[in-house]
Amino acid sequence: MSTATTSSSATRVGVPATTSSRATKVLGWLTLAGFAVLVALAFAWVPEDTRITEQGDVVGQFDAVRLMFVHVPSAILAYTGFGLTFLASLAYLRWRTDWWDMMAHSSAEIGVVFGVLTLVTGSIWGRPTWQTWWEWGDVRQVTALVMVLVFIGYLAVRRIPAEAAVKARRSAVIALVGAVNIVIVNRSVDWWENRTLHQQSTLFARKIRDETLFTLSFSFAVGMVLFAWLLLHRFRTAYLESQIEELEVQEALEERRAEADGADHGREQP
Amino acid sequence: MGTAVFRDAWLIAGKDLRVEMRSRVGLNQIVPFAVTVLVLFAFALDTDQEALRTYAPGLFWVTVLLAALLAIGRSFAVDLADGASDRLLLSGIDPIAVFGGKALAVAVQLVVLEVLLGAGVVLLFDVTVHRYGLLVCAGLAAAAGVATAGTLYGALVAGLGVSETLLPVLLLPVVAPVLIGATRAFQDAFGVAGAEGWAWLGLLAGFAAIYGVFGALSYGALLEEA
Amino acid sequence: MGTAVFRDAWLIAGKDLRVEMRSRVGLNQIVPFAVTVLVLFAFALDTDQEALRTYAPGLFWVTVLLAALLAIGRSFAVDLADGASDRLLLSGIDPIAVFGGKALAVAVQLVVLEVLLGAGVVLLFDVTVHRYGLLVCAGLAAAAGVATAGTLYGALVAGLGVSETLLPVLLLPVVAPVLIGATRAFQDAFGVAGAEGWAWLGLLAGFAAIYGVFGALSYGALLEEA
Amino acid sequence: MTLLGRFPALTGVDLDISPGETVLLKGPNGAGKTTLLRLCAGLCSLASGQGWVLGHDLSEERRMVRRRVALLGHRTGLYDDLTVAENVGFWAQAAGASHQDVDEALERLSLAGRLADTRVGRLSAGQRRRASIASLVVRRPELWLLDEPHAGLDQQSRDTVDSLVRGAAAAGATVVLATHELERIAVLEPRVVSVVGGMVRSGGGDSEGDAPTDGDRRVS
């Protein structure tokens, strides 16, 4: 993580050079433990997906169904990240504090990571089940891709070396528009029922087995802990970065003041 | 404020269009660019006449979007070139008027482009128009949608130093609904697929309305530099 | 003159690439732009998976060309922004070196783009690669062709005030052979059509060679402004 | 403090400008004169500290400031493809000025006749700068912010600028002006303020400048 690169300059000036704290350690271990349990549940407890048709053929997704426990929580976490970005951007536009700006930035980055993970796991899953890595006819896949692209664009704006306030304000507006995608992606399967291979809301319609449902719910819980853990770290990284920036500004300020004094004493002003 | 906003929007639109008329970028370059892109598509699709006819609406709109990127980029580049954008900020003109004026100028250019390019598509791709009303309405609504969203995003990236390349990245995903809606509406109008043209037109109009309102409201905040 | 030309070409290419690295336009914007265009095509082609697979090579190359326009435009915009182009004229650097250096820098950017975008096409359009050698050679030859022709035309329009829109009009028809050749070569490499890939590769290499030589020879005359 | 990127362009400002006053900013390159002028115009923001211009808080009411000032910056704010008359006319209309104002301004800056119908992109450096000044004159602002107004101008135009500044001051407008050509401006007997390394010091002998007499015209 970027903590490593920032630590040297941070310690130099006495800011805690780490993004971890007791809370993050607890969250970290919880994530690890939860993940271990999840793997166990997913592979040992949840049966593979098979159904026997009336003709007696065995159909289903077999082992591939276990991808669900990564794919679905990733999607939810991507929503969470972008949703949080939306809220934080609104808050930024209202109160104009760096805190909200950093929150928006941090959660968008995490959102993109999980968005990409959703796309990747979806593709991998699609290979055995739909016989294709990518299906343009599937609205959810496509809208999910658009959503991720919008936020990649958002991050591109954030990376431009421009005045902090300008950048914060402009990216906040982009996030407001971009967050509309969450709704579109979520509702896409229902709006365009006939244009999708993708699962519609199976989860709460109780169309799946109890073991699967439990494991899936468990994976959500693990995902949320993971999200909180990442967000804490990412936010603190952003905070440390801003501190370093602040210190750089202070340093530059001193240099600049020295420039002023030097000119006063040294140089003859006409 | 009422009439002053309209007067100022008109002033801005007039200025933008006049600059475009003088530099003749639109007529001399964006249109040929668009036609060339269409021809490239014909090559890329392996000059399969049947495929071309089927995909004509989609290719038409992709081309319009790409040309729109150029028009929007120029609209802001002209202001930024020598600090006129700063002066607009200092002019006391209501940001809503600036937004409206710039969007109007872009929309006018897009409509002209659509007409010329539409003629090109009809000739090159050998399509026949079945429903003129739908065609015209969809063309206008899509132009309005692209112009409003484009002006909003143009302002978002203006002055960030790398706007000519940043604009496409941000704008294209956002106007994807326009692309889809307009393509479907045109498919219906051309009779190449039985899409529900008027329903898609509704989408286009809604898009333009939403971005018009959102753009007008947020433009002030955007322009409030630094 | 021998080594001096190479040294100077290297100097120019290094400068151009360094400016690009600093502004990060390539990585942060042109690549996402290209990916977005690919997605747009998918929409435009009505999300017909079979058609997409067939047309993947063509769409890939159309996208590369559009992204190349941005890269070339920027390469010259950077020089023109504050009169560095005049100073290049006065520097005494052999025009051949300027041409070579700028073309090299563009080619490097294009190759990076092709690699990233190629990965995108393979994944998104679900194609499989049959002949890697052909793919790599065609990619390199096409990049060289687009870069040489692009640099020549970039210089042609540079400083005419409206280059960002003029360049596409002039360049796209010229590089149509690259589009066709590279598309066919890729179709062969992807196994979607039985084109004679290596023959088309010959076309690409020939194109690059011709424009390389022609560009190098005529660049001096082009630069000799006014 | 005003940051440009991460650079503290202005570090400490203690300036107090009474209405109708003519203030001369002097200081070496990079001192922060341009930034200070942009700050006064409401185009830069204060990262810390506070300031008022024409009675408006620079942190809160920048929009109010903006419409009352005219800023002649390093860039001219003109459209290359429009003629001088069109450019000046556009900015005049934007400010609600009349056609007659436009003609007067063009006359004043010796831009009437052939030059008025020349595209700005084809002007020489000095002519262009004059056109920029003309497009500001039509605004009749309350606060003039002039960044090196003489740069690139010939002798006659320099005199025009001087008389313009004198006229504005006589009409009660406030003028803040940054220049390296101090001699030139001496005849106007301005209050001299020096900017060095981002620090602004009221100098030039009138020490009463240090005691803010009029709270709402203070920039800090």
Next chain:
Amino acid sequence: MTLLGRFPALTGVDLDISPGETVLLKGPNGAGKTTLLRLCAGLCSLASGQGWVLGHDLSEERRMVRRRVALLGHRTGLYDDLTVAENVGFWAQAAGASHQDVDEALERLSLAGRLADTRVGRLSAGQRRRASIASLVVRRPELWLLDEPHAGLDQQSRDTVDSLVRGAAAAGATVVLATHELERIAVLEPRVVSVVGGMVRSGGGDSEGDAPTDGDRRVS
């Protein structure tokens, strides 16, 4: 005659510059000073008439002229995204100069230290202009063409430019310089040439300028 578009920017030129001479071009805005300097640099062409610079025919051998001159124009010729040191370094390498030349030039224009590592896009107007001068100094040209070299510079940098011109002249280089700040340059005792409405007249008392003594240094 030199046309810019369809505008005859230079209509009649009769100028004769001996090597090592310092020539001051003066004249109102739009007279054609910039165009004349660009013509001497080989960046404009002669529609009619003929001219020689440093022994080269301006109609035929502009390429030969170009590599022997350094032109400081209204634009700076620098890359915004590169630092001052990188910019000066690039132009130095292009001219075959050494690292040491770069350091010297930066030192000379007070650009060493923090400023050397600042991107040019972030400089103030005067700093930028100084960087531009530094990138020309490394070339050690035979003919200096300076278009308003003092514009935007502070007092110290103006002195630097003056000493630079003096140094170049002393080293045998030719200097042609256009400026509106005539007083500034008076100490250098240049030959004054006035340009008005595209006509160039050798003035300033030395009437021998009218009789071309040295055919191959004539610009017409």
